[in-house]
Amino acid sequence: MLTVPQVMARLQLGRSAVYDLLRTRQLASIALGRARRIPTRALTDFIHTRPEQETAV
Known part of the structure; x- marks a missing residue:
């Protein structure tokens, strides 16, 4: 679990x-x-799905 400052x-x-x-x-x-x-895991998923979202725009 990460804190907001860590993220x-x-x-x-x-x-x-x-x-x-x-x-x-x-x-x-x-x-x-x-x-x-x-x-x-949520942060890892966010990082991995981000490039897919940006190329879809």
Whole structure:
């Protein structure tokens, strides 16, 4: 399970961009109390499907 700052570092995105991905459900997460955690598998899947989505546009 990754924290938002860890995902920010791995994707080289800002906090708002990561929360936008979570809000739009492009990146899966779970809530633990008030905290958000991103399963490592969800981040891996997001990274692998991203090039497919961009070439489809």
